[in-house]
Amino acid sequence: MHDIRFIRENPEAFDAGLAKRGLAPRSADLLALDERRRALITEAQVTQARRNEVSKAIGAARARRDDPTDLMAEVAELKERMPAIDAEEKAVGAALTEALAAIPNLPLADVPKGADEEDNALVHARGTPPVFAFEAKEHDAIGPALGLDFETGALLSGTRFTFVRGAAARLHRALGQFMLDTLTRDHGYEEAVPPVLVRSEAMFGTGQLPKFAEDSFQTTDGRWLIPTSEVSLTNSIREQILRQEELPIRLTALTACFRSEAGSAGRDTRGYIRQHQFEKVEMVSIVTPDASDAEHERMTGCAEDILDKLGLAFRRMKLCTGDMGFSAARTYDLEVWLPGQARYREISSCSTCTDFQARRMNARYRPEGEKGTRFVHTLNGSGLAVGRTLVAVIENYQQADGAVAVPAVLQPYLGGLTLLEPRT
Structure with missing residues (x-):
């Protein structure tokens, strides 16, 4: 607002x-x-x-x-x-x-002007894409033998749903737990288990309503299935006046997320990239205005640390004005290298929203020594999208026989397992 x-x-x-x-x-x-x-x-x-x-x-x-x-x-x-x-x-x-x-947030001065993703600016790239002695396959060719069951998902629920089982399900669980552990243990986030059903005022607070109602699912009693736990986590301080010493607040959660993908017809209809239901580890920060720029860098660095630990090559992009979300004043996208597609694909999006969401939520703080109040600044980011990280691990660690090597940091979560074998 x-x-x-x-x-x-x-x-x-x-x-x-x-x-x-x-x-x-x-x-x-x-x-x-x-x-x-x-x-x-x-x-x-x-x-x-x-x-x-x-x-x-x-x-x-x-x-x-x-x-x-x-x-x-x-x-x-x-x-x-x-x-x-x-x-x-x-x-x-x-x-x-x-x-x-109905008016989106204003971009910060350093955000590049542009029409779409072609105008995004490269900030840096890290890691080395793997080189295989065989032709790299896409995840939807490797995944079914590991437990990515696209047919059963479609049978149960229609397109853009997947039934995940076996080795793929274990890898999926390991990724989510590893992300939470990294963010809470190494980066000081407080873990939360928020509701995945919220009222309309919560969706309004973070900018999903009224403009993007068609992109979300609504229940018969008027509640909304969250498109991201940013909605629940950020709205946890709605209509509050915080003390300055309470800030920063840093929250993280692993939740199911639901998106109707109304605006993405025809995009990524194959595979596990764009689903109606998916899991994501979210990061949310509530800070004072003078701390928001540094917090944006910090948050994005936390997501990058997870990619580094997984040994995945990625790049950071600063989104142009035409590719930026409604509530964002500046956004960094992290794009991971997918050998099967031979291209970088988004795996995390980290945004600072300045006081835009805080005004919609009436979330304020009282500076030390002052009688008046000010609006907080809110930030959110993926740390990471679990399904897309699963895709990245499968494609980057694929073997010639269809097996997938387990990254070292995930092996403790899989009982020491080093290789996911395809079902015959």
């Missing part, structure tokens, strides 16, 4: 930020609504003050035995006018709030 006071004081800067995202200017329309709303508030105050004044005058007239008929008629007129002013002020305020809620 945007601060109307900022728009009032910096209309050109606001429109310039929208232009960087490829959007038309909005400040004039927003300020017209704001001006009308403030005028109505003033009118209501003036009307109430006049009503009080006339009511006192009626009492004084009666005390003097004067005729108060004209004054009583004015009070009646004012009383009749006030509900109409109040109703219009509420309607204009709601229209302003609705308009502000």
Whole structure:
């Protein structure tokens, strides 16, 4: 959510930020609504003050035995006018709030301007892609013999669902546990087990609603299946005033996530890359505004550490304005090398949202020694998407016979197993 006071004081800067995202200017329309709303508030105050004044005058007239008929008629007129002013002020305020809620966050100054992923900027690359003495296969060719059962998943639930069993299921579990252990043990995150069903106000708080309702699943009682545990973790501080000494708050969770993928028709329909149901380890940070840039680097580094430990080659990309999410002010994507596809694919996305989500959630903190409050800054990132990491391990550690070597850091989670053998 945007601060109307900022728009009032910096209309050109606001429109310039929208232009960087490829959007038309909005400040004039927003300020017209704001001006009308403030005028109505003033009118209501003036009307109430006049009503009080006339009511006192009626009492004084009666005390003097004067005729108060004209004054009583004015009070009646004012009383009749006030509900109409109040109703219009509420309607204009709601229209302003609705308009502000539909506008994405403004990009930070260092975010490159661009239309789509082709305009993203390479920050750095790490690791060396493996070289095989055989033709590398994609995960959907190797996976079925390890337990990625695409046919049963489709039979049970339709396209973009997979039944994972056997060696693949064990590897999947090991990856999730390894990620949680790394983030809690090495990077100071607090593990959480949040709800995966949330109310609409939680989805609004992190920016999924109202604009992206079609991308999520809703239950018959009005709750939403979370598309990411960012929703639950970030909203854990909604409508709160935190003490500065409580910050930073760093939370992590491994949850099932659900996405309808309404905007990705025809993309990655094969394999395990883009599913309606998947598991992801999420990182969320709640910080003071002066700490958010450093926290963004720290969070992204935590995700990179997991990739390093797994021995996977990857690159960090700074997303351009046209490829950035609705709530993000800056986003780093981590893209892992997939030998079967011979290309890098996204495996983590780490974003700073500045105070955009905090305003939607009314989440604030009180700086030490101050009476007033300020909005916190929120950040979120994948640490990592478990299914996509499974794909990366299968493709990068594949053997000529269809087996998959187990990365050293995962072997303790698999009872010392060093090789996943394909079923014959």
